[in-house]
Amino acid sequence: MGKTDKKWLEEQLSEWIHKGWISAEAGQQIRQTLPAGPAFSVPLLSIIAIVGGSIAGMVLIWIISSLWYQISPTARIVTAAVFLLLSQASVGFAMFRDRQGTWVGELVAVVHALVVGSVVAVAQQTFYVGWDTASFLVVCALLCLPAIYLLRSVCLVVVYALAVLCWAAIGGPVDAPGGAAFIWVLLVVLVPFYRLLQKNQDEVRLAIYSWTITITVFAAFGLAALDSAYIPFLLLATLAVAIMLTGYSIDIRKAWGVPFRWFGRCAAAGSLLISALPASWYGVADIQGFHWTTTAVTVVLFMSILALLVKGVKKRLWGPVLYAGIPVILAAETILVRNGLYSSVPLIVSSLYLIAIGFYEMVQGYQGGRTNHLKFGLSILVCLIIAVFWGGSFSPLVPVVGIIILALLIFQIRRTSRQRKDTAERVRHRTEIRHKVTTVRSERKKRSSHRRRAAAPPVAETEAAPAEASAQEPLQEEELPEWMKELHLPDSLQEPAAPEAEIPVPAAPRSVIQKETEPSHFVPPVFHNPDDIPLPQVTVPQPRRAARTQQPAKPAAGSTSPWGTPVAKPKREKHFTHSPWSTEGENEK
Amino acid sequence: MKVPNLTFSPGRGFRWGVFFLAAVIQLGALGYFGWRWHNITVDGIPYQWQCVPRLELSGFGTDYMRVVFPEDTTTWLDADPPEEQETIYVHISRNDQGLMEIKGASASKPLIGGDYMEAKVVAFHDGKVQFQVGFDRYRIAPDKSDGIYDIAPNDSVLASIRIKHGLGVIEGIYVNGIPIESSSNGAAMEAARAKQQGQDKTKTANKKSLVETGMVPPKEE
Numbered sequence: 044m045g046k047t048d049k050k051w052l053e054e055q056l057s058e059w060i061h062k063g064w065i066s067a068e069a070g071q072q073i074r075q076t077l078p079a080g081p082a083f084s085v086p087l088l089s090i091i092a093i094v095g096g097s098i099a100g101m102v103l104i105w106i107i108s109s110l111w112y113q114i115s116p117t118a119r120i121v122t123a124a125v126f127l128l129l130s131q132a133s134v135g136f137a138m139f140r141d142r143q144g145t146w147v148g149e150l151v152a153v154v155h156a157l158v159v160g161s162v163v164a165v166a167q168q169t170f171y172v173g174w175d176t177a178s179f180l181v182v183c184a185l186l187c188l189p190a191i192y193l194l195r196s197v198c199l200v201v202v203y204a205l206a207v208l209c210w211a212a213i214g215g216p217v218d219a220p221g222g223a224a225f226i227w228v229l230l231v232v233l234v235p236f237y238r239l240l241q242k243n244q245d246e247v248r249l250a251i252y253s254w255t256i257t258i259t260v261f262a263a264f265g266l267a268a269l270d271s272a273y274i275p276f277l278l279l280a281t282l283a284v285a286i287m288l289t290g291y292s293i294d295i296r297k298a299w300g301v302p303f304r305w306f307g308r309c310a311a312a313g314s315l316l317i318s319a320l321p322a323s324w325y326g327v328a329d330i331q332g333f334h335w336t337t338t339a340v341t342v343v344l345f346m347s348i349l350a351l352l353v354k355g356v357k358k359r360l361w362g363p364v365l366y367a368g369i370p371v372i373l374a375a376e377t378i379l380v381r382n383g384l385y386s387s388v389p390l391i392v393s394s395l396y397l398i399a400i401g402f403y404e405m406v407q408g409y410q411g412g413r414t415n416h417l418k419f420g421l422s423i424l425v426c427l428i429i430a431v432f433w434g435g436s437f438s439p440l441v442p443v444v445g446i447i448i449l450a451l452l453i454f455q456i457r458r459t460s461r462q463r464k465d466t467a468e469r470v471r472h473r474t475e476i477r478h479k480v481t482t483v484r485s486e487r488k489k490r491s492s493h494r495r496r497a498a499a500p501p502v503a504e505t506e507a508a509p510a511e512a513s514a515q516e517p518l519q520e521e522e523l524p525e526w527m528k529e530l531h532l533p534d535s536l537q538e539p540a541a542p543e544a545e546i547p548v549p550a551a552p553r554s555v556i557q558k559e560t561e562p563s564h565f566v567p568p569v570f571h572n573p574d575d576i577p578l579p580q581v582t583v584p585q586p587r588r589a590a591r592t593q594q595p596a597k598p599a600a601g602s603t604s605p606w607g608t609p610v611a612k613p614k615r616e617k618h619f620t621h622s623p624w625s626t627e628g629e630n631e632k
Numbered sequence: 633m634k635v636p637n638l639t640f641s642p643g644r645g646f647r648w649g650v651f652f653l654a655a656v657i658q659l660g661a662l663g664y665f666g667w668r669w670h671n672i673t674v675d676g677i678p679y680q681w682q683c684v685p686r687l688e689l690s691g692f693g694t695d696y697m698r699v700v701f702p703e704d705t706t707t708w709l710d711a712d713p714p715e716e717q718e719t720i721y722v723h724i725s726r727n728d729q730g731l732m733e734i735k736g737a738s739a740s741k742p743l744i745g746g747d748y749m750e751a752k753v754v755a756f757h758d759g760k761v762q763f764q765v766g767f768d769r770y771r772i773a774p775d776k777s778d779g780i781y782d783i784a785p786n787d788s789v790l791a792s793i794r795i796k797h798g799l800g801v802i803e804g805i806y807v808n809g810i811p812i813e814s815s816s817n818g819a820a821m822e823a824a825r826a827k828q829q830g831q832d833k834t835k836t837a838n839k840k841s842l843v844e845t846g847m848v849p850p851k852e853e
Contacts, residue, residue, distance in 0.1 A: 111693075111695050112695035112774060127658055170670075171767070189654035218718065
């Protein structure tokens with residue numbers, strides 16, 4: 044029996060059991076009679092195909108390379124053009140069949156990129172005037188860029204980002220127009236793709252895109268900064284805060300905002316950490332002046348930060364504002380240093396601001412239960428201490444003492460606020476408490492339900508539950524207040540202890556608080572046997588005289604029934620009296 | 633302040649327009665590489681420059697040999713020192729014998745009238761810059777590259793180069809004025825084959841001459 048047949052039969056068995064055609068036991072017995080397949084089936088054919096294809100490819104390349112000289116340059120370029128046309132036709136076909144943003148589209152896009160790279164390499168090697176890997180990478184990346192948009196391919200974005208990173212790593216920005224600013228040009232052309240994905244609500248591709256772009260931006264920045272005469276931490280901070288605010292402008296529940304927020308946060312704190320070291324300021328002070336592209340990019344990023352603060356970031360204010368202060372501080376410090384005011388002020392300000400950010404993150408993590416923020420805050424403080432040790436600008440005890448003082452300060456503030464809160468709660472409780480029967484009973488119910496939930500046995504131990512419930516009953520009586528013990532509750536209002544105790548309470552998961560079940564007010568209907576229901580009797584109309592005779596007898600005199608015929612009361616004798624004011628005024632006349 | 637909406641949502645027609653434009657640009661890039669090479673070989677200014685050929689090793693074999701130019705250091709003409717791997721412009725001219733003379737190097741192209749070639753900075757020290765030019769391959773048949781073993785230290789090895797707009801193409805390598813292909817075993821075998829074919833042709837031609845149509849066979853007496 045083949046694997047497919049066995050799978051089909053198992054599906055059929057499940058369906059038959061579901062329909063009730065066979066019992067579950069019969070289904071199990073049938074399953075046991077089936078031959079057991081191998082535990083792990085090795086895709087031998089696939090492995091053979093892969094290995095064989097690789098060997099065939101190598102042999103083909105070897106044959107072509109041995110004949111390569113005999114192939115004329117014209118034949119080479121024509122062959123390359125044919126391959127390129129085929130690849131373009133596949134892209135067009137995928138567009139025609141609306142395969143954008145699908146796996147087919149991704150595959151076509153990646154194959155297209157490989158073909159473009161191969162064709163450009165063949166052309167440059169055939170018509171050789173020099174080989175430059177950096178220019179080859181950037182040419183291929185730019186030629187493949189339209190396919191990213193046309194096929195909505197995030198895999199091609201990854202390929203493009205890798206090409207840009209390799210280009211930056213091998214010194215491409217040195218000869219690029221505009222120098223390192225060309226990196227931003229290569230990366231900015233991917234920004235509209237974000238809107239395209241957002242418009243199509245492609246969340247998976249948005250997440251991949253955001254991670255790829257964020258990592259690429261910071262890695263390319265680092266690679267470009269390696270050749271720089273100074274550490275451009277001001278530009279880094281501006282870029283980081285702009286990216287972080289972009290992340291904050293995205294819905295917090297969306298996955299693609301996470302890399303923007305966290306990478307931006309880390310890079311902003313990192314730039315502030317760099318500025319806390321004296322060695323990082325030497326280059327800034329020594330250079331003749333900033334390149335115009337650096338200044339322009341910094342100004343543009345500052346503008347975008349302002350725009351994002353005004354427009355994009357609405358719900359979360361303090362965190363973004365705190366981080367947005369980093370480039371402002373660094374800019375002010377840079378202006379100070381560039382004006383020849385060499386002092387420890389930039390180092391101290393940066394260190395203090397970093398300490399404040401570290402404690403802010405720790406408080407965020409402590410209050411909101413977000414451990415990532417807590418770890419991040421701790422990391423900031425530890426890194427600052429290490430940096431100060433490594434930098435050796437001033438005593439390492441300074442940040443330690445600062446951290447301790449700030450920790451004590453925050454601890455005291457929290458303690459005071461907690462005491463105030465407790466006092467207010469106590470006062471509110473005193474004013475609002477009412478010892479009513481209902482409040483006390485509800486509290487007792489809550490306590491008992493909590494206790495039951497806490498002591499709820501596993502499902503297998505539910506048989507012992509009634510005994511435990513009955514054992515807990517006297518305790519509940521003891522817990523009643525003194526003034527409630529004298530009250531006698533009718534049996535109908537008493538809690539049905541036995542049925543509740545018999546209901547097995549399932550063991551609640553640790554992370555989920557089970558909602559308290561409300562008592563149902565549903566009254567089950569009573570169904571009678573049709574034989575017990577009396578049949579309606581046919582009544583024959585009686586003559587009026589007979590009806591009169593059937594009138595109920597008059598109640599006896601002195602009956603107190605309100606529906607009885609009232610007995611004639613004896614007439615009371617009237618006694619006319621003269622009013623004392625009846626003659627008033629007669630004498631005056 | 634309004635955040636610009638950088639939306640890329642082309643319509644169907646626009647999308648197809650972008651597709652065809654991209655396809656044309658990609659094909660045009662291929663054509664450009666071929667045209668550039670052809671243009672240099674036709675319109676480039678010829679130079680001769682001393683060189684050292686080297687065999688290129690590859691697992692799949694190659695159809696070229698590496699060419700190293702020993703004269704790769706010159707004076708840096710600018711005030712600002714260059715960076716490594718930066719593209720610079722080597723100012724060149726030609727002497728009476730047609731050999732290339734290097735005048736210096738700078739980060740900018742020479743003025744009108746001066747020729748130059750593009751190069752990458754390898755090192756810079758004491759006002760001297762070491763550079764490497766891009767045209768460092770000479771296309772040669774694999775069976776004719778073994779002529780490199782016959783080069784003696786005292787031989788004059790020159791590369792014939794054509795240069796235009798800073799880019800160059802090596803047209804040939806000459807050892808004592810003889811193309812390097814001519815001293816290879818492949819060339820010798822070709823010559824022998826040609827000689828053999830020439831002898832055969834001579835024989836055939838002689839036979840043919842005997843039966844030439846213009847000749848009238850003698851009448852039998």
